[in-house]
Amino acid sequence: MAAASATSITSNLSLFRSLLSEWSAKQPKVKGLATTPEEISASFDRRLQDKASGIHDTGKDVVVAFRTRPPLENEAAEKFKGNQEEGDLNVPAEVTFCEGITLASAEPGVFIAHVPSVKWNGPTLQHKAFDADLAFGPHIDNEEVYKRTVVANDLIPLALSGGISCILAYGQTGSGKTFTMEGLEHRIARDLFRVAEVMGKRFAEAEGAEDQDIFEFGVTFLELLGKHASDLVEQPEGVDAKGEPIRKEVPIQEDKAGDVRPRLISTTVKSSAELEDLINRSLAHRRTSATARNATSSRSHAVLTIRVKNKLLPYAEEGQLILVDLAGSERYEDSKAHDKQRMDESRENNKSLMNLKECVRAKAKMAAEEGFVHIPWRMNKLTMLLKPIFDIESRQQSKAIIIAHVSPHIQDSVHSVNTLSYASPFKTAPPKPRGPAPYDPQDPRTWNHEQTVSWLKEEFIKRAKQRKQSEWNMQAKKAAKEGKKLKPLDPNLPVNTIIDVDKLCPGEMTAMNYAKMYVAEFVERCLQAARKEGDPPLSQSYATVVKGISAEVAGQLYYLVLTAKTRKRTAIMKSRKTLEVKDTYDEEIQMAQLAYREKWNHAMWDATKKAQEQGGDVAEAVAKMADVLMEEWKANGGRVVEKFSDEEIQEAKAEIGAKKWDETIETELQRAENYHVQDTEWARNTAIKRMVDAFRERKKTIQQGSSTRDSPA
Ligand SMILES: Nc1ncnc2c1ncn2[C@@H]1O[C@H](COP(=O)(O)OP(=O)(O)OP(=O)(O)O)[C@@H](O)[C@H]1O
Incomplete structure (x- = not known):
């Protein structure tokens, strides 16, 4: 079944509406949220006041929530009107809203995406269900989202006790990420100092200290656009010839002590009003640069970090509240229409979002299984910024909440499916209760x-x-x-x-x-x-x-x-050698598999066949082949480099002709330069690979042809 385009969906809205109402009639009642916001607030206040139950053990290290927004006024008409000017007569004159997402259960969260597709006998609808810990329908406001994410998971007390609290907003452009994050940021600004007062008083009393104002707050706001980070607190240094704001680039590196602390202005804030003011100023800078670039904020990640220092514990690490409004998860096909700079940014964004996915998944898995999983946080600037959450050697307790946003429109369902399938796997079972594991004095x-x-x-x-x-x-x-x-x-x-x-x-x-x-x-x-x-x-x-x-x-x-x-x-x-490759959960292997794509499967298949023919151990042969590919992948800095023999290259070059050969390489190098690819060797190899592959194909066809002719009739 093929996916349908937005225009063809719009032209079949009445059919989809009737399919939807048939489907809805058969659905069970929606399961609502388990506790009321009042209950959450009350238990939060109790936890704050009650000295004995201050353990930040609200279950999971990673919490996944879905959110969809209401359709905006005239949005369907403006966004999906199609190319009527260009004679797209199938699109109705007046386009109205048709829902693409149904909330099936709020807690645990279940969203159903309605995906139009085309069957041999015409358009149809598929209904795909996705799971999360929580799901917020279009009528849930920011206050309730705040209560069920920030408050219910004790994110503020966690940061005040020296832990790391993080919220990530993910989703397609225009799905409501900024709306949610700004809502949460303002509410955190509102409550942070109240909670700090209660906790500070408690702590100071325990220590017999007179000063109860024991916390210091330092705030930074960073924007990551493609590979370039800049400080959102600072005013731009003017505009360039294209009218784009000039911003100093901020390096993101790990220092010798293993700390990732970009060189940003850290502003000390002493009250809700000061924090609110700083957030508003930074957000205004973000909006201005977005407008100047004639695009939306969807192209960049915005990272607000509130660091908390406890004056009574000067030797302890700082707690942090990290709020990340991620770049829009634009599909590569959609970015093709943009200029080179946009495509570069889009590629970089996708890379960082994919790497973030690997990291969050590994973290969720580690928390649920209590095993030790490699988390590839060093592979990207975005995940480097989130090091304290992903570095397993960090002694700071951390909690991450990811809110995946989807558009409510049926025309956006393919995007919504991408978003929901990105975030849904982060949902894990709550940590296993400590079973009767045998007593080990060292564990x-x-x-x-x-x-x-x-x-x-x-x-x-x-x-x-x-x-x-x-x-x-x-x-x-x-x-x-x-x-x-x-x-x-x-x-x-x-x-x-x-x-x-x-x-x-x-x-x-x-x-x-x-x-x-x-x-x-x-x-x-x-x-x-x-x-x-x-x-x-x-x-x-x-x-x-x-x-x-x-x-x-x-x-x-x-x-x-x-x-x-x-x-x-x-x-x-140690036991991995005896595991089938598909059973291992080593992230590196998964990343290498991704890089090799079908070549990985071919290599495994060859190894299996060879082992079977020679009567060897298939699992061992497959594991060995995986080791070889992994080594090769690592040696090439996480890339797959094709190697051809000199002879084969000369043969291909002779067949293609030296002039065309050189021209092809030159074109590829030019393309790399246009895209600011530094690694020219990589570009050269890509060109050579394409030509040798084509040569092999031609050679195979010729050989097949001649063997058919040669075979006896
Ligand atoms: N829950 C909601 N209720 C009402 N309006 C909303 C809601 N969520 C988003 N909106 C509105 O929808 C529009 C798009 O939202 P927003 O800018 O937050 O999307 P976004 O995902 O951050 O987009 P971008 O990636 O382009 O920055 C805005 O006009 C916003 O006010």
Whole structure:
């Protein structure tokens, strides 16, 4: 069945409407959202106030939501009127809205896309269902989207506790990404300082600090257009000859410490009004440059980052709230009509969106399976900016929400299907409940409550002893200077463990509850557990000792979890040899497969056939071939480079003629230059490959012809 064009869809709207109403009549009732916004708000406030339940464990690391918007006034008439001026008489004079998306269930989210297609007997409709965690129909407003995404997933408290919260808006141009993101940005600006006040007060009280204004906020706003990043907070430096705004390019690189921090102006904001003002100014800069370029904002990714520093924990990493309005997921065919610069940007955008997909999928998979998956975040500037979410060695807890936007129109259904199938696979089952995994003292993921309590006690005692020992060492040194000798420390002497572990670890808390907590929150709990009921606040120096020791214990716990995961990865790697290639989930293999396309399958097929003929182990032969291709792919920097023998090249050149040969290469090099492709060797190889391929084809046809003639009648 072939897909139908927008014009042919428009000319058959009445047929599609009647097919849709027949279909709708047979559908079950729509399943609504599970909890009311009021319930979400109430539980959010409770969590904020309630010290005991501050664990940011709202289930998934990656949450997927779908959203469709209402049709705009006169939109169908203007957008799909077809080429009536050019005599497209099939398109009705007045085009009205016809729905392309139906909300089947809000939570869990299910959207059904209605896709017009052409069968041998005429136009028809296909109904394709896609799953998400949440789905927002056209009548859901931004306030409700905010409550169900940002509030329900504790994104603000997570960032304030030193974690990373991220929201990504994905979708076709004009599907409503900017509408959603601006709505969320303004609401975050509205609530951030209120939540910070509640949390700051709680934290300062635990530490006995007087100043309750403990958070510092630094905001950056970046635009990534193709490969070029610029600062949206800064005013453009004027306009160029084409009237385009001149913006300084901002490099995006990983520094020696592994931090990706583009050189942007970080503005300190102290209130909702200041944050709101900064967001408005940056958005206005984005709109101006978009208008100047005679295009929409759909061509660039806009990344708003709010960094949160906790003044009481100067050594801890900063929490971050990252909001990304992604470039429109334009199809390559649609961008062909544009100039070279647009095509370059479009190609770059598609590359970054594909890489983002790989990263989000790998992250979702890792969270759900608890395995160790390679996340290729270094492959693109966009994912580099999102490093703290994707870097598995990051000790910061993170949560990403991806909102996939689709147009409500039936003429956009093919785009909508692309968008929904991009985002839907991110939906994973909630993390598996910790099963009865055998106890492993080296793997905190297997510890129950009692084992956790005893580990914590041991750790605190160990560190208290170390402290005592180092105090003794200092005193002994001092005594030696005075010619005295101190009595050695009695190892059996009881030590003050500083922290009451039973108070720190109530009820059913296990090591994984703590491992999911950010260090700031763990330290805060330790500070509370160090203070006896009714005692005055801890002295500044005592609080410093508690903070130091508890941060070390948290670090040790994260380290154990990380090494346990690494051990699991090594085990997976070892067992990979026995796995069928199709069963492996190594992202690199998948990327290499994508690059090789059908050549990969041919190579596997050849390896299988050879192994069968020689009576060898098929799985092993396939795995070996995959290894060979992977090595080759990696050695060529993630590309597939065709290799031909010199003889074959000379043969092809002789057949084609040296002049035409050189001309073809020259044309390809020229094309590469036009597209700013730096790698001329790559362009040359592409030209050679095309000519040798064509030569092989001709040779094959000739050989087949002669073998038919030669064969006996
Ligand atoms: N949920 C909604 N309710 C009402 N109007 C909406 C909604 N979503 C989007 N719109 C309107 O639809 C139009 C397109 O939306 P928007 O600019 O947000 O799309 P976009 O996906 O960001 O497009 P682009 O990629 O071109 O930037 C705007 O006029 C916007 O106000």
